[in-house]
């Protein structure tokens with residue numbers, strides 16, 4: 001493989017992608033009042049943005065007092081985001097863009113839809129697969145991150161892959 005091949009720069013979602021279950025869901029399921037499900041349903045239905053959902057959750061976050069002492073949410077990676085993201089993945093992708101690398105997005109859910117639009121290549125599972133199919137967005141399906149790494153190492157030379165994550 002020639003040396004001018006662009007490196008893949010991997011952007012991997014955390015909740016539901018690295019973890020089997022959404023960490024927030026598990027915390028809320030376990031500790032919060034039932035009303036959080038209304039907020040989540042509104043988010044699933046697309047009626048409110050991630051940031052609003054998180055703000056909605058913040059209302060219930062007082063129930064997390066034992067976690068951090070003080071319930072507090074902030075959005076350090078939502079600056080200049082036009083989508084209403086809690087963490088703006090495409091914003092991060094654009095900020096980290098360099099001429100020698102292509103953004104590869106690995107994700108599973110609704111929080112990844114804008115990142116997908118900014119991606120050169122997409123690995124999708126779960127809800128994100130259906131979204132990509134519906135929208136005609138090319139993607140590689142995966143079940144675990146080892147599938148992704150196996151696929152990536154089959155198409156990229158290890159020398160190109162080094163220091164790309």
Ligand SMILES: [Mg+2]
Nearest residue numbers: 013015016109
């Ligand atoms: Mg996710």
Ligand SMILES: [Zn+2]
Nearest residue numbers: 081083085088
């Ligand atoms: Zn955004």
